[in-house]
Amino acid sequence: MAIDRRFTGKARVPGGELAFELRGTGTPVVLLHGGALDRSTWDAESALLAPNHTVIRYDARGHGNSSTPTTPFAHHEDLHTLLRALELPSATLVGLSLGARTAIDFTLTHPDQVERLVLVAPGISGMAFQDPFVLEHLRRIGESGGDPAVIAKCFLRMWVDGPHRSPTEVDPAVRTRCATIATANFTHHAPGGGRFATEVGAWDRLADLAAPTLLVVGDQDSTDIHGAADRIAAAAPAARAEVVPGAGHMVNLERPADFHHLLLDFLGQ
Secondary structure, three states: OOOOOOOEEEEEOOOHHHEEEEOOOOOOEEEEEEEEEEHHHHHHHHHHHHHOOOEEEEOOOOOOOOOOOOEEHHHHHHHHHHHHOOOOOOEEEEEOOHHHHHHHHHHHOOOHHEEEEEEEOOOOOOOOOOOOOHHHHHHHOOOOOOOOHHHHHHHHHHHOOOOOOOOHOHHHHHHHHHHHHHHHHHHHOOOOOHHEEEEOOOOOOOHHHHOEEEEOOOOOOOHHHHHHHHHHHHOOOOOOEEOOOOOOOOOOHHHHHHHHHHHHHHHHH
């Protein structure tokens, strides 16, 4: 029987630190959470994968228990620093939204260190939002004066409910969980810390994603996210896409059984 080793810590990165957890034994898999969330959104996946994998998850800078950015940094280079600190030469990356965006940038920058990619509700560095629903809520955030309550409400509408559902049509447990995490993030970390993040600009470089890639998108997600997934699927030479019915942006939280089936099947190939 495999030993489920598990420990947490903080890793130094230039100008800050990352709170992380390592669990299990086997081929490495890194779980990258979405923006405004934290590593706890991968609780189920960490437990699922630990019997056969070394599972690493961490709070991105400006999230959870990691430090608040005050100087320029790059999420993908934070990931690189963490993997070096843990002495892991390569890994499979599983990222949702911002996490997928980070995974793509990392793969373009350090292609030899990526075994496989699972991109869930992916963002792409360099993409421009066009969905009117998303743009309207981004406008409200811009006019909020940094009010955590307003920002969290807009976040829930954009990235938990999405443009095709009302709040009452979404599992209340998922909404409450995401609201609690997001409000804590917006309260604990200085608003606007994300402006320090630098990116690769992957929008026109997706053909260079050579690693086997699984794309997972909920059918209730924004047209911007579906467009991003379609663009990756068309450009990346080893990508395939799956659409999960009845899910919005938070695919793994809304449809865990469907997501886990896709994930385990892909990792087992």
